[in-house]
Amino acid sequence: MIVEIGHFALILAFVLSLIQSVVPIWGALRHDQRLMAVAPPVSAMMFLLVGVSFAALMMAYVTSDFSVLNVVQNSHSAKPDLFKITGVWGNHEGSLLLWVLILVLFGALVAALGRNIPPELKAATLGVQGWVTAAFLLFMLATSNPFIRVTPPPMEGQDLNPILQDIGLAIHPPLLYVGYVGFSITFSFAIAALILGRVDAAWARWVRPWTLLAWLFLTLGIAMGSYWAYYELGWGGYWFWDPVENASFMPWLAGTALLHSAIVMEKRGALKVWTVLLAILTFSLSLLGTFLVRSGVLTSVHAFATDPARGTFILGILVVFIGGSLALYAWRAPLLKQGGLFAPVSREGALVLNNLLLTVSAAAVFVGTLYPLALEAVTGEKISVGPPFFNMTFGPLMIPLLLAMPFGPLLAWKRGDIYAVSQRLYMAFGLTLLATLLVVWFQGPQQILAALGIGVGVWVIAGAVAEILSRARFGHVGVSTGLRRLVGLPSSAWGAAFGHIGIGVVMLGIVAVEAFQVEKVLTIRPNETVTIADYELAFGGLVRRTGPNYIDDVGHFDIFKGGVKVAEADPAKRLYTARRMPTTEAGIVTFGLSQIYVSIGEVHSDGGADIRLYHKPFVTLIWFGCLIMGFGAVLSLFDRRLRVGAPRPARVRAIPAE
């Protein structure tokens, strides 16, 4: 009965979303208070209904109700309880349901929290949210219904893809989805502004928390996915330029651009039309990302055709939403009032440069991801666009971005003075030079590229610190007042600094691993030792262990440094019995910021094993950096003010005024 209640609730939510799509927007256009008032309670009701539906499906998973097809296909009674729950969104249908749940949750939050938002904007925004909800619910009900029943029910399920039976799965997709769906709110705000033909004064202020929230979760989701791939796939890589990764990376790049252009819009009233376009593009890329991953088009273009109903539907949704919103933009954007002039060298100008580089790099990733698919679909020729392409396109775009990064926040609004800013960055530049020289000194001149890369990382970090310190103006006001000023800085200023520091830290991690990591691939027998970097690993042999739904061949390594045992690692080769699918569980030991990484390949009959062994210096910085960025976003979220960017006065003074 619970399963059927879930099914009915989902259908009811769909019907409501149709009403939500029409009535509030109609009301907004007619300025009819009562029609507009429908939006908030319907948003709340839809959240309730989809919540019931999600709970019902989860119940079916937890109780192993194999009369539900989705449970049969993706669960197994022997699976640990945690993975029974995470299995709900470990498959196509369930993950769509989670997507919609987050979508309606955000709609309900806008309805509940957006009391200051003008009613027309709020109603139209929720109405557009209704379109997205309706499209997804229709897609689910028509082609991907998680509540299809089986009778008579089989006694056992087919188990979840073992790679997905991991704590990483419990966290990774929900984070990504909150990110993707968060951008749906900014999209809805943008479309609402286009429909109403006006951008309200505080439009960017209302959009800000949603952009930040979406960006925060997307950042964490990507970082989590990267770490998950790192320890689960057994290759020791943290980023593969894999289409699935790119699918989440493109909205991240566009979203980062949006985050910055929205600052200009909020503080200065400029770049309105561009920000609206970015909001549309960001969500379009989120949609594309969701569907690229969900349609199976990535494994092969032909997988798309195996379920024509699903494929066509997905294509339809993409065309309607992306094409429709861009058409609406072309038609209505000229109505929006442009505002705020600024000189090329100014904070606004720097943010435009940021936007330019970020959107172009998003385009590069887009081409690299979709070109092979398009080519295969049209000519049937299979090509693979790998890391070299992305390193050649994405890398050169990132370098000017990172180099320019410290300048941006120091430039004054409206018109800036690049010379004065350079003076304030001399300390940061000195540190950069020092770091570069130190690396060359210790690692030799053949590592000059690595040294420069580390220099760029240090430059970004030092630049962000310099910016925060210069705001405190220790030189002018003394230490104690300076500290007080530092504490009194708006949390968004701290947020921006942490965001930039995070990027620098990620950069340091990437360069260190790429340049200095040591890799060994070898066959090892019990009681043999192998040396890597400063560490010795003694192989204690393999033991077979039985888990709830898998068999493990666990290798044991004692790790010594200078003859003293410092750690143990237990990498495993795991076989999931229900699907007869092997996975690797890497043994990872962290020393400070660096890691030793062991993964087991082939196991030999004499008790030996092929292993991949890495020493990865400073690798954890990659993910720490992402956490720092996330922390920055959280700080910014706490800044609830209406922010104003005070421009630099037109008269040029001898001493910079800010």
Add this chain to the structure above:
Amino acid sequence: MLVMMIWIVFSVLAVAAALSVLVPLTRSGRGQRESGAYDVEVYKAQLGEVDRDLDRGLISEEAAEAARTEIARRLIAADTAEADVGEAKEGGAAARTSSRAGLRFAQILAVIAVPLGAIGLYTSIGSPDLPDQPLVARLEAPVLNRSLPDLVARVEQRLAEEPSDGRGWDVIAPAYMRLGRAADAAAAYAAAIRILGSTVRRETDRGEALVIANNGIVGVDAREAFERAVALDPSAIKPRFFLALALTQENRKEDAVAAWTALLDDAQGGEAWAEAVRVELAKLGVEAPPPVAAAPGPSQDEIAAAAQMNAEDRSEMIRGMVDRLDTRLSEEGGTADEWLRLMRAVAVLGDADRLRDTATRAEEALKSDPAAVAQVKSLARDLGGGS
């Protein structure tokens, strides 16, 4: 009862959903401000923000002044726009009232379309009369109400906890056979034999399960099982039947004929298996002695598994199996043993041309292994001599 319950729950949900649309529609519209008014408020708040920033020393006096000027400019623009809109609205009352029709439409939509639409859609894709079937409840349901797969699952669960329960294995093995899970049945019989000891019946049934799992071919382990059964009871019919079948499949014609004939000698008359033996003998080109006494039809209770199949069915099944093996070996290659097995199987079909062809291909595929080629050659000679 349950179906009633579910419709009550559905109604409650549908009514709640309809109310979420209807209630805001029936409330009277409160005094509404124009969007322009919101802008004016925002700009005023921004002015306050500039003052606060100045107080905290975040911006200089000059910058604050410049910011105030800018905001004031926007404020004035917004004020003017609002006034314009306000004037336009004076004559807009008619438009406001004419939305009454729209309101009525929305109300009807809420009351009728929401519940009817949802229920209509649900009845076409939902399954209201299917109850939930959580696994635990299914496993705990009384035995009488349960299907064979459910029972098997329950015993499986017990055996997972208590693998040394021999009786459990004894019970589950025939159930597996009935479900067509022959390989599982063979494993279950093996466990029962290991724990409870070897009996004629267990050995024979295990052998039979192995044969069925092996697509009708009597493999080495199956043959050994039948041999152990015969050792325990030399007069047992079923294991001897399978052993004779093994000889036939191995193309040891004389031995096979002897084994089949010995079986027939033990026939009392009228047994179903005796008929099957005659068919086998006929295939070997031997005239079987006539039935001892024609009984009024075979007794259904005695039908042995092998006899359930008539000769045509069996050779059909073997042919299918041979074709599959052949395809796999020619496409993916295989071990020497697999090629030899294929040759024996082809020989059973009695197709000499195909046997020669298979032998040639086997030699080709195994040419890197001289020992295997020799084996193929010798087997081809043996089989060829027999056919």
